Amino acid sequence: MLRWKLLLLGSVWLIPSSWLSSTVAMAVAGILVLLVGIPHGATDHVIFNVLKQRHVKQSVPITFLLGYLGIMLVYLLLWWWQPGLSLIIFLVISAYHFGETQLIRSPKAEVGNQYLYLSWGLFLLAALLLFHIDEVATLLVPLVGVPAFFDWLAQHTVTLLAFAGANLVITWSWQAWRAGDFQFLGWQALEIVVLLLLLWRTPVLVGFALFFALWHSRDATLEQLARFRALQPLITLQQWVKMALPYTLMSLVGIATLIGIWQVYQVAISPVTVFFVGVSLLTMPHILLIYRFYQLPSSVTDPNSMAAAQ
Incomplete structure (x- = not known):
């Protein structure tokens, strides 16, 4: 799994910087989010x-729709009232969500796993934003x-x-020691180095x-398949795509509507920013639901299913 990520990193480093900043690169990034990122939710x-x-x-209960x-x-409404607070909330819960998905199969210590998830995600987002x-x-x-x-952030990058990295190293090492497994830590450390160089x-x-x-959407999709197969072993990737397709299309229509409103009313905000807010609205209920999904008892979330999913 790490091999293709190293290949991706090498390819990116061979591409001229001007190409990475081009409209084509932005289009590829958008397509990846639309075709892989959004469907995983x-x-x-x-x-x-x-x-x-x-x-x-596949059914859609009314309680699900109303809650979502x-x-x-x-x-x-919170974005409209307090955009700064909304951004902070979004970054913190996204950090936890990214870390939880990345490390959900890691050896577990008795306590502190949630803080490790948050530390991993905060370090990743700090690198992404501060770079x-x-x-x-x-x-x-x-x-x-x-x-x-x-x-201020630019002056203290x-x-x-360094603080976010030290926090992650200390937390991760402590958790690995308590869980008695440093091998997983070593592989994950190599993976985060690849990510940092890429970002x-x-x-x-x-x-x-x-x-x-x-990274995130691929791993989340495999995790979903593994957990679905623990209940229904014959589920295929094609069936998963079929289940995801209706709401993928609805999400794309919703985001396109937001961008259309931006164009009609000439809102003095970048369309990328409008897209960001739209994605955050879709992401918030998804993260809360996935948190509960990952808390399912072991009888439902059989770890051995992960191997079958891959």
Whole structure:
């Protein structure tokens, strides 16, 4: 699994920097998010049925729709009322979600696993944002204001990255020692080095798209398949795609609608920023649902199914 990621890293380093910043690279990044990233969250209705009935079903309960849309509406209002707070909430829960998905199969200590997930995700997001703080400021200052805060981040990039990295190393080493397994830690350390080099080399949007699609979404999809197969062993990847397709299309229509509104009313915000808010609205209920999904008892989430999924 690491081999193709190293190949990807090598390919990116061979590509001229001007190409990585081109419209073509941005288009590829967008396609990856649309075709791989968004579909991994489009089976949430199936996950809801697993949580409620311990059964893999395509049906869409009204309680699922009301809850999902309700969370999106509340979060949209929060974006309108307090965009800065909304951004902080989104980054923190996304960090936890990324770390949890990345390390869900790691050897578990008795306590502290949740903090490890958060530490992993915060370090990754810190690297992504601080490596390209000028780009990030251009995208987010029109949305949340406070340009002085982004100036402060730019001045303390090295310190913040060192703190986030030291926190992850200490937490990870402690957890590996308590769990009695350093082999997994070694492989994951190599993987995060690959990620850091990739994020440093690519523009912020391209780097995030590569991580989101080829790391997070891929791993999350395999994890879903493994857990679905623990309940229904004959489920195939093609069936998973079929289950994800309707809500993938609905999500794309929703994001396109937001961008269309931006064009009609000429809102003084970048369309990339509008896209970011749209994705955050879809992501919030997804993250909350996946957190519950990963808490299912071991009788439902058989670890041996992961091998079959791959």
